[in-house]
Amino acid sequence: MIVLGIDPGYAIVGYGIVEYKNNKFSPISFGAVTTKAGARFSSRLEKIFSDILEIMETYKPEAISIEKLFFNTNTTTAIDVAQARGVILLAAEKMHIPVFEYTPLQVKQSVTGYGKAEKAQVMELTRRLLNLEKCPKPDDTADALAMAICHCHSASSLIFKQMTGGTK
Numbered sequence: 001m002i003v004l005g006i007d008p009g010y011a012i013v014g015y016g017i018v019e020y021k022n023n024k025f026s027p028i029s030f031g032a033v034t035t036k037a038g039a040r041f042s043s044r045l046e047k048i049f050s051d052i053l054e055i056m057e058t059y060k061p062e063a064i065s066i067e068k069l070f071f072n073t074n075t076t077t078a079i080d081v082a083q084a085r086g087v088i089l090l091a092a093e094k095m096h097i098p099v100f101e102y103t104p105l106q107v108k109q110s111v112t113g114y115g116k117a118e119k120a121q122v123m124e125l126t127r128r129l130l131n132l133e134k135c136p137k138p139d140d141t142a143d144a145l146a147m148a149i150c151h152c153h154s155a156s157s158l159i160f161k162q163m164t165g166g167t168k
Helices: 041-059 075-094 104-112 119-129 139-155 158-163
Strands: 002-007 012-021 024-034 063-067 099-102
Touching: 002 041, 002 139, 012 041, 012 139, 024 041, 024 139, 041 075, 063 075, 063 139, 099 104, 099 139, 104 119, 104 139, 119 139
Parallel strands: 002 063, 063 099
Antiparallel strands: 002 012, 012 024
């Protein structure tokens, strides 16, 4: 299974493509889509859409794992991130790739076994699971790889297969 994990944002969108085969993870590609501060917001959204669409076309993931949004303080930031997330979901729909959403708690639980793990613990275990020399930068990229790992773990479970009719 090839999964594209995405940490949504509008300045930085982290992405990580992971293959999960025989209970082993292999990183395929990872990085970040960045947009320039001060650029028209609609231009930033277009860049996110086109760059993520190109990644999807290149790597042809079987599933997309994206963070479920949760904001409790800055609603302006939440709305902008939600718009960026919307163009990512549009790209996935255009490519007919199923999207799965996970909360930060679910990602932490999946990667570390503890839902309240510190960010540094998640990053280190992500690095180890993917057999990387160092933690990817920016942090959004490491978060996206953790998203992909989370989906791989979830999709391989019997309960997940029953909930989705045995697909993926």
